[in-house]
Amino acid sequence: MISESLAAEHHSLSGYSSKVSDSEKNPDISNIEEVELSLRESSSLNYEEARALLGRIEYQKGNIEAALHVFGGIDIAAITPKMKITLSRRVERRKRRSHDYAPPQMSIHVVSLLLEAIFLKAKSLQHLHRFREAAQTCKVILDIVESSIPQGLPENFGADCKLNETLSAAVELLPELWKCSDSPREAISSYRRALFYQWNLDAETTARIQKQFAIFLLYYGGEAGPPDLRSQMDTSFVPRNNIEEAILLLMILLRKFSLKRIEWDPSILDHLSFALSLSGDLRALANQIEEMLPGVISRKERYHYIALCYYGAGEDLVALNLLRKLFSVEDPHCVPALLMASRICGEKPNLAEQGINFARRALESLDDKCSELEGTGNYLLGVAHTTNSKSAVSDFEKVARQSEALQALKRAGNITSMKDPNILYHLSLQNAEQRKLEAALYYAKSLLKLEGGSNIKGWLLLVRVLSAQKRFVDSETILDAALDQTGKWDQGELLHTKAKLQTAQGHLKDAVDTYTQLLGILHVQSKSFSSGKKLYKDRGCFSRSFEQEIWHDLAYLYISLSRWQDAEICLSKSKAISSFSAVRDHATGVLYERKGLLKEALNAFWSALDIDPDHAPSLISAADLLMQLGSQSDAVVRNLLMNALRVDRMNPSAWYNLGLLLKAENTPxxxxxxxxxxxxxxxxxDSAPAC
Structure with a gap:
């Protein structure tokens, strides 16, 4: 029977506790059932059982502090061995289907009651924001069950009482408590424990845990180690880092939905998109969306999502074809898709006119006059006009297209109050290309201020504009400031630009030292990427192409210093990266020319043009050499120079050599x-950037 002292304590609690809610909850009828079962099995309630029931009543009333006071009187350490024996014997009896076992000291209903009391104690501590204590209390439940039944709970174990319900709630609660107590390692361990051990969780509970674990891995900011060896099977995939583990969990959830085991949750796709974007594996995301059942998302959304994936994966034309299908089949006025199509086309000279048309259609389709989309539309229109201007045949046409580009970019800037970094960047770039250097400098400074120096592109743009104004000292000062604020691994472009500036100023030995420092960083990077320390797939390829560019620049530098052997070593390093390179063949030609081997030089320039017929430096060098040799007609030389100007109309060397050719004709x-x-x-x- 419940002791008089406990009854008196219960009576005194009415003035002891604060309540969570204004209205008291009625006690659950299961209280009565638990009492009846306990009395039927043991003829009386002991002290712990009585406290468990009394604490539950107080908790249901909302008297959290009172409930915690009652639960605190339960000696968990003393009752734990009895609960373990009961649980383990229950499993053994189910396995052997025998009734010869002596009755345990504690019934399964009492175990369920006491575990629920421990769980409610953890919930009470959670209400009072004592999260670490709550987590430690909740963990006791899992420890008791897991140590009693190490192989996992049998199917339907505890179905005749509230044991399963309590365990499911505790398993789901524990990671959240560790997160609230700022214990990420313990939270990760609890999530994995919840998923690896057989807790008899239902599909929806398991899905919630998997989703929350994936979200935590993606966004908590630390790096979780891989699962321990005990949980890894020989043939199982073991994630190497947070991103891979999160992707695995989210893909499992998508598969469960495809099999109709769980309800659809659109946020799963959002988180998976983010995770695969980080990993650079957007092709896999496209596959997942393609495999989704019809009706989950509309066909228009499906086309748009998959197009985004292919665009992010670098398959621009596939993405563009999907968007065209969207326009023809679903919605010809879908503004986001039109803007995306404009972005794809606007980056390609042969599709720039289509990019202009897509941007104009998007602007015409803006019914709600959304200023943000209007700004984006004008920005993309400006970019497409800029790209289109580079293929203009005449100067008049080029100037007209550049003017349209600048007007569109200015409209975009005004609409967005000059708060969009991309618009400021292109405004500065377009003004710089038109040699409006003061305007370019203004926008470059505005960009740097807006981004707070967080983007390397902003620093580089400002340096290029200053170098075009021949303000080399200011350029180097800006570069040094950028290098101070940038991590070693992100200094590549900055060091490259610094080396070019040093070369332009004639500080060739300093430039060699800078290039050497840069190559050292790239070497360390390539080793790290090859060892799998980073997940991002595209950066390794970028490092190799960037490294080749550095070897080319260093070769040109050694040629100017007449260090032929060093230049040849640089060119051989380039060849080891890629067998075919117009730039390398051009550098080889320059090397031969400096050595006086003019025919060999000319052959090297022709080889470069075989690889890339529009390689402007090779066109100019071949024309210059032909003029020196006098072995070809002026028409051939003129054709080479005109092609060079078609490719790069702002190339001073092409204009200079064309002037020499015309001067040699000696007509008025x-x-x-x-x-x-x-x-x-x-x-x-005079206005060309030095870097």
Whole structure:
């Protein structure tokens, strides 16, 4: 029977506790059932059982502090061995289907009651924001069950009482308590424990735990180690890091939905998109979306999502074809899809006109006058016009297209109050390309201020504009400031630019040292990527192409220093990265030319043009060499130089060599044209960036 002292304590609790809610909850009828079962099995209630029932009543009333006071009187350490014996014997009896065992000291209903009391104690501590104590209390439940039944709970174990319900709630609660107590390692361990051990959780509970674990891995900011060896089977995939483990969990959830084991949760796709974006494996995300059952998302969304995936994976034309299908089959006025199509086309010279049309259609389809989308539409229109201007045949056409680009970008800037970094970047770039250097400098400074120096592109743009103004000291000062604020692994472009600046100023030995430092960083990076320390797939490839560019620059530098052997070593390093390179063949030609081997040099330039017919430096060098050799007609030389200007109209060397060709013709009209070419070359040379 319940002792008089406990009854008196219960009576006194009415003035002891604060309540969580204003209205008291009625006691659950299961209280009466638990009492009846306990009395039927043991003829009386002992002290712990009585406290468990009394604490539950107080908790259901909302008297959290009173409930905690009652639960605190339960000697968990004393009753734990009895509960373990009861649980283990229950499993053994189920296995052997025998009734010869002596009755345990504690019934399964009492075990269920006491475990629930421990769980409610943890919940009470949670209400009072004592999260670490709550987690430690909740963990006791899992420890008792797992140590009693190490092989996992049998199917339907504890179905005749509330044991399963309590265990499921405790398993789901424990990681949340560790998170609230700022214990990420313990939270991760609890999540894995919940998923690896057989707790008899229902499908929805397991799915919730998997989703919350994936979210925690993605966003908590630390790095979880891989699961312990005990939980790893020989043939199982073992995630190497947080991202891989989160992706695995989210893909499992998608598979469960496909098998109709759980309800659809759109946030799963959002988190998986983020995770696969981080990993660079958007092709896998496209596959997952393609495999989703019809009706989960609309066909328009499906086309758009998959197009985004392919675009992110670098398969632009596949993405564009999907968008065109969306326009023809689903919605020709889908603004996000039109903007995306404009972005894809606007980056490609042969599709730039289509990019302009897509951007205009998007702007015309804006019914709600969304300023953000209107700004984006004008920005993409400006980018497409910029790309389109580079393929203009005449100067008049080029200037007209550049003017349209600048107007669209200015409209975008005004709509967004000059708060969009991409718009500021392209405004500065477009002004710089038109040699409006003061305007370019203004926008570059605005960009750097807006981003707070967090983006390397902003620093590099400002340096390029300053170098075009021949303010080399200021450029180096800016670069040094950027290097101070940038981690070693992200300094590649900055060091590359610094080396170019040093070369432009004639500080060739300093430039060699900078290039050497840069190659050292790239070497360490390549080793780290190859060993799998980083998940991002594209950066390794980027490092190799960037490394090849550095070897080329260093080769040109050694050629200017007449260090032929060093230049040849650099070119051999480039060849080890890629067998075919127009830049390397051009550098080889320059090396031969400096050695006086003009025919070999010309052959190298032709080889470069075989690889890339539009390689402007090779076109100019071949034309220059042909003029020196006098072995070809002026028409061939003129054709080479005109092709170079078609590719790069702002190249001062092309204009200068064209001026030399016209001057050699020595006619009044050709001399006048030559003077114009020399003037253009001088202006462009004076305003060309050094890096």
């Amino acid at each position: 009209s050709s001399l006048e044209e030559a003077a114009e070419c020399f003037q253009a070359a001088a202006i462009l040379e």
